[in-house]
Amino acid sequence: MKMKTGLLYGIVACSKTRVRCIFCGVFIPKASRCIEQHTNGIRHKENVELMNENGITFIDDALHCKPCNRSLPHEESVMMHIDCEDHSNWMAAMEDLVDGEFITLDAYLCCEKDDVFCEVCNSNIECSLQSIEEHVNHINHRSNITDRLKPLNGIFPVSNDHEVWCKVCDAYIENTVPSILNHIDDDEQHMEWFTIIEDLIENQEISIESYLSSEHEETAYCKKCHMEVLCTAQNISSHVHSEAHLNQFGL
Numbered sequence: 131m132k133m134k135t136g137l138l139y140g141i142v143a144c145s146k147t148r149v150r151c152i153f154c155g156v157f158i159p160k161a162s163r164c165i166e167q168h169t170n171g172i173r174h175k176e177n178v179e180l181m182n183e184n185g186i187t188f189i190d191d192a193l194h195c196k197p198c199n200r201s202l203p204h205e206e207s208v209m210m211h212i213d214c215e216d217h218s219n220w221m222a223a224m225e226d227l228v229d230g231e232f233i234t235l236d237a238y239l240c241c242e243k244d245d246v247f248c249e250v251c252n253s254n255i256e257c258s259l260q261s262i263e264e265h266v267n268h269i270n271h272r273s274n275i276t277d278r279l280k281p282l283n284g285i286f287p288v289s290n291d292h293e294v295w296c297k298v299c300d301a302y303i304e305n306t307v308p309s310i311l312n313h314i315d316d317d318e319q320h321m322e323w324f325t326i327i328e329d330l331i332e333n334q335e336i337s338i339e340s341y342l343s344s345e346h347e348e349t350a351y352c353k354k355c356h357m358e359v360l361c362t363a364q365n366i367s368s369h370v371h372s373e374a375h376l377n378q379f380g381l
């Protein structure tokens with residue numbers, strides 16, 4: 131693989147008087163000043179960024195798309211390729227699959243790695259729609275996701291093993307992966323609490339992490355005022371609207 135930087139990144143020979151930028155799909159006069167102007171230009175840089183977000187790399191004077199597993203003909207620019215149906219369908223399906231699954235595609239898409247990484251299972255997965263679909267549906271992954279989500283959702287073990295307790299709803303839930311995930315994703319009261327509180331604390335520098343992860347913690351923490359606030363919608367609402375809190379932002 132050739133170097134990813136430098137003046138001639140993306141530039142291939144074309145004729146005696148012209149070169150071609152295969153990222154942008156344009157011809158450029160064969161003069162170093164013109165080439166430099168092009169490769170320093172906004173459009174060229176945007177196309178390099180798009181390549182890094184789409185698994186497209188430059189190998190042996192040609193573009194290669196990892197998701198589509200093919201080399202692109204010279205006349206197919208980066209823009210043309212990412213708009214094509216195969217590529218955009220793959221990207222949409224993949225983003226849908228990994229949404230909320232703690233799986234990061236970044237290193238794959240910028241061509242640093244060939245695999246993707248599942249953070250909750252601490253393992254690499256081959257980057258194909260089929261193998262990722264299998265991974266996210268596997269009981270081990272579901273169970274690791276559940277363990278990761280419990281402290282973010284105020285869910286705690288209780289003395290009997292058959293149930294867990296949701297602090298947010300003050301409710302007992304059957305201690306199985308599907309019923310816990312179902313509570314987190316679908317329970318109306320549970321979701322409403324998060325909608326209201328997250329709305330109140332957005333951009334307010336108030337943290338509810340330890341409220342959710344420690345069973346007996348009753349307060350949220352305001353990092354602006356360096357003080358604890360009882361973690362209820364009413365108390366947080368009066369705090370964020372209080373003069374003391376508002377004045378902290380003026381400083």
Ligand SMILES: [Zn+2]
Pocket residue numbers: 140151152153154155168169173174177
């Ligand atoms: Zn270019």
Ligand SMILES: [Zn+2]
Pocket residue numbers: 195196197198199211216217
């Ligand atoms: Zn592609």
Ligand SMILES: [Zn+2]
Pocket residue numbers: 248249250251252265271274
């Ligand atoms: Zn996993």
Ligand SMILES: [Zn+2]
Pocket residue numbers: 296297298299300301313317319320
């Ligand atoms: Zn709940």
Ligand SMILES: [Zn+2]
Pocket residue numbers: 352353354355356369374375378
């Ligand atoms: Zn405050």
